[in-house]
Each structure stands twice: as structure tokens, then as C-alpha cells.
Amino acid sequence: MEIVKKEERKVDSVELVEKYLKDESYRDALIIQSDILGLSRNFLHDKGFIEYLPVIVSTITDPLNKDVFEAQIDYYGYKYYITKSMIVQKQVGILVHDKIFSFSPNLRLEREEKAQSGRHLIDFVQLDLEVKNAKRNDIMDLMEDLIIYVIKNIIQTYPNLIRKYHPTLKIPNKPFSKISVKEAKKIYGDDYERILSEKATEPVWLIDMPIEEREFYDKQNPFEPDTLLDFDLIYPEGFGESISGGEREYEYEQIVKRIKLKGNNLENYDDYLKIAKKGYLQPSAGCGIGIERFTRYILGLEHIEKTRLFAKIPGKFSI
Ligand code: AMP
Ligand code: MG
Numbered sequence: 001m002e003i004v005k006k007e008e009r010k011v012d013s014v015e016l017v018e019k020y021l022k023d024e025s026y027r028d029a030l031i032i033q034s035d036i037l038g039l040s041r042n043f044l045h046d047k048g049f050i051e052y053l054p055v056i057v058s059t060i061t062d063p064l065n066k067d068v069f070e071a072q073i074d075y076y077g078y079k080y081y082i083t084k085s086m087i088v089q090k091q092v093g094i095l096v097h098d099k100i101f102s103f104s105p106n107l108r109l110e111r112e113e114k115a116q117s118g119r120h121l122i123d124f125v126q127l128d129l130e131v132k133n134a135k136r137n138d139i140m141d142l143m144e145d146l147i148i149y150v151i152k153n154i155i156q157t158y159p160n161l162i163r164k165y166h167p168t169l170k171i172p173n174k175p176f177s178k179i180s181v182k183e184a185k186k187i188y189g190d191d192y193e194r195i196l197s198e199k200a201t202e203p204v205w206l207i208d209m210p211i212e213e214r215e216f217y218d219k220q221n222p223f224e225p226d227t228l229l230d231f232d233l234i235y236p237e238g239f240g241e242s243i244s245g246g247e248r249e250y251e252y253e254q255i256v257k258r259i260k261l262k263g264n265n266l267e268n269y270d271d272y273l274k275i276a277k278k279g280y281l282q283p284s285a286g287c288g289i290g291i292e293r294f295t296r297y298i299l300g301l302e303h304i305e306k307t308r309l310f311a312k313i314p315g316k317f318s319i
Contacts, residue, residue, distance in 0.1 A: 011317050020309065025299075028161055029307050032154060033295040037103065039150045040127055047142070049129065050097040054104040055089050060271050062087050063215060063264055069109035082107040085288060087217055088272050090130035091248060094284050101129035103291065112315020118303045119240050119293055123312045130286030136229050136247050139285045140205060143233065143243060144174050146289075147203065154298060166300030168237070172202050176233070180208040193234060193241065200236035207231045209246075216258035219247035231287075239297045245287020252276040 020026050041051065057073065062085035071082040086104045093100045105125050114120035131138065152171045155162050162169055184192040184206060196204060208227040211220060218230040230246025249255050255276050259266055266273065275281060295307040305311040312318050 011319055013319055016319060025165070025301070025306050026309065028165070029295055029299055029301065030309070032158065032161065032298055033291065033307060035154055035157065036150055036291060036294055036298070039153050040146060043146050043149050044099075044101050044129065047099070049099040049101050052093055052097075052100050052102045054102045055083055055086055056105060057082055058089065060088050060269065061085065063262070063268075064108065065215060065262060065264075066108075067111055071107050071109055084108050085126070086128050087215075087248075090128060090286055091217075091250070091281055091284060092275065094130050094132040095280060095282060098132040099129075100131075101127060104128040104288070110314040114314040115316065117240070119296065120314055121292060121304055121308075121312055122314055124293075125291045126288035127291060128286070128288040130248075130284050132282055132284050134247075134285040136207075136231060136245075136285055139245055139287050140231060141175075143245075143287060143289065144172070144176055147233075148172055148174060150294075151298065161299070166298065169298065169300065170202070176203050176205055178205040178207050178231075180227075181206055181210060181213075182208065182227075193232075194238075197234045197236065197240050198238040200234065202236055203242065204234050204236070205231050206234055211261070216255065216262050216264065217248050219249050220254070220258070229285075233289075235293075235297045237300070239293070239300075242293055242297065243287050243289045245285065247283070247285040250276070250281035250283055252279070252281075255281075 057080040059080065061081040061083050064084045073080050073082065083104065083106055085106055086102060090100065103125055105123065107123055110120050110122050148171060151169070155169065155171065179196070184196055188195040193206065196206070207230070208221070208224070209218070209230050211226055211228055214228055214230060218228040221227050221229050228246060232241055233243035234240065235242045249258055252273070255273065256266065259269060292304050292307040296304045301307065305313055310319055
């Protein structure tokens with residue numbers, strides 16, 4: 001697609017700084033976000049997780065069959081991808097430590113239409129975690145506890161900020177409810193995710209994604225081969241998707257089959273497939289939760305742009 005340069009895409013750095021100084025919601029969001037980071041980190045350390053430093057460039061990244069522009073850099077004639085997610089690195093990481101996490105910066109050059117969603121940036125951070133030999137339910141259970149722990153502590157520490165920004169915020173009840181994509185489509189139609197989020201008053205799990213809708217690395221359900229052993233968490237009150245995750249494919253033949261099914265080129269996964277062919281990959285499950293979206297939800301903010309400094313809104317230029 002040709003990118004049209006528009007006049008309004010000029011960066012106005014002074015305007016940006018003045019906005020930060022005038023509008024205290026930026027400062028408030030950063031206070032809450034700093035606690036989200038600290039609380040999540042403590043929670044995972046207590047559960048025996050090891051924090052890994054994130055990878056920004058690699059010869060391989062998430063294929064992410066979504067509508068985003070490619071982001072590559074040339075280095076001495078070689079091609080590096082900028083991380084869209086650390087899924088492949090996590091599958092290797094769990095061979096070194098069983099339980100790992102990273103606050104991973106992701107670059108996804110989203111189309112400018114996504115600016116209206118209120119929940120898309122092109123440069124965001126996800127708390128990305130993976131556990132060796134875990135099942136889907138283990139990760140869902142862990143994330144319910146993490147979300148409850150973070151929200152409970154934030155409500156206790158900052159009652160005034162929550163009253164000011166998101167007075168209807170509640171500590172969710174465990175277990176969160178679950179609905180399969182098939183069931184959700186039957187009840188709500190094709191726009192099921194939006195409707196589900198708008199109707200919900202507590203976070204809700206969407207499970208069993210159709211195989212053609214997701215990436216090759218989410219594990220195929222052997223008992224229901226047209227679906228995956230994966231999940232999304234949907235925030236209530238219309239805040240949309242919070243988490244994606246699932247069990248992973250780790251067997252060479254199955255990975256090859258899934259890459260082909262997706263219509264992807266096997267050569268692009270050479271480095272990864274070599275490891276899989278040697279039999280090094282192990283069963284695992286994991287997920288990623290967007291930090292800016294978590295901040296937006298907790299404060300009930302209209303747009304994700306408020307949740308960080310130097311936010312990059314799809315289609316706009318910014319410092
Ligand atoms: P994914 O694996 O693509 O679902 O990404 C993991 C999580 O990162 C999502 O569930 C969101 O919370 C967050 N996320 C994904 N894309 C974006 C985006 N463009 N802007 C902000 N957060 C995002
Ligand atoms: Mg997702």
C-alpha cells in the first residue's frame with residue numbers, strides 16, 4: 001500500500017510537551033502503570049518465574065498474519081526483523097528456565113484505521129510469559145490470579161485515582177467465565193468480540209479459536225482438529241482484548257503442517273525449524289498481556305494514547 005504523506009503528520013514536539021504539562025491524566029496513568037509493572041513482576045517472581053531481557057531485533061519473529069506493514073532493518077546486507085512478539089524466543093527460553101517472562105517491546109505497524117479503536121498503538125509493550133509443560137488452564141488460572149492481585153492492590157493504594165477515572169472498576173471474581181468462539185459467534189454473530197466486551201461486567205475468556213484464524217504456533221486440539229488450545233481474555237465495559245495465549249506446537253512435523261496450512265513460506269522459518277527438527281522444542285503454554293491496554297482498562301481511559309509517553313498512534317507521526 002502506498003503511504004500518503006499528509007501535512008498533519010508533521011511532528012509538533014512543543015505541542016506534545018505542553019499537552020503532557022497541561023493534562024494531568026498522563027501523569028496519573030504513569031503512576032498506575034508503574035505499579036502494574038512492579039506488581040506483575042513481584043507476582044511472577046513469587047511464583048518462581050525468571051525475567052528475561054527482551055529481544056528487539058532477530059532473524060525471526062512472530063509471522064503475525066494480521067494486517068500490519070513489515071518492519072525490517074538491513075545490517076551489513078543481512079535482514080533483521082523488529083520484534084512483533086517473542087513467541088519463538090520464548091519457546092527456546094523455556095529450555096533454559098521452566099518459567100520465564102519479559103516486558104517485551106513489540107513493533108507492529110498497524111494500519112491507520114486502527115487509530116479509532118482506542119486500543120492500538122504501533123509500539124507497545126506486552127508482558128510475555130511462557131511455562132514449560134504447562135496446559136492452557138494453568139496459564140488461564142495464573143493470569144486470573146495476576147489480574148486480581150494487580151487490580152486489588154491498585155484499588156487499595158490509589159482509591160482516589162480509581163474514583164476519579166474508573167469508579168465502576170471491580171476486583172474480578174475467580175474463576176472468570178469462558179465461552180468458545182463457536183458459541184460466541186452463534187449468540188452474537190461475527191462481531192462477537194466487541195459485543196461480548198460491551199455486555200460483560202467482568203473479564204471473560206474466549207477459547208477454542210478456529211484453526212484458520214490464528215498463527216501456526218498455537219496448538220491444534222487433537223480432539224477437535226478445527227480448533228486450537230488457545231484463549232483470549234476480553235475486558236468488560238467495551239475495553240476489548242487484553243490477553244492472547246495458549247498451548248504451543250512443538251513437534252517438527254506438526255509445525256511444518258501448520259506453517260503450510262497458513263500458506264507461509266517454510267524458508268522464512270529455517271532457524272526455528274532446525275531446532276524443532278532436532279527435537280529440542282518442548283511442550284509449553286503461555287500468553288501475553290498488553291501493558292498499555294491493562295493501564296487503559298484500570299483507569300477506564302477513552303484512548304490508549306493516554307497510557308504512555310511518546311505513544312505512537314497508527315497512521316500518525318510522533319516523537
Ligand atoms: P497478540 O498475541 O497479538 O494478541 O498480542 C498480545 C497482547 O498485546 C494483546 O492481547 C494486547 O493486549 C496487546 N496488543 C496487541 N496488539 C496491540 C497494539 N497494536 N497496541 C497495543 N497493544 C496491543
Ligand atoms: Mg490477540
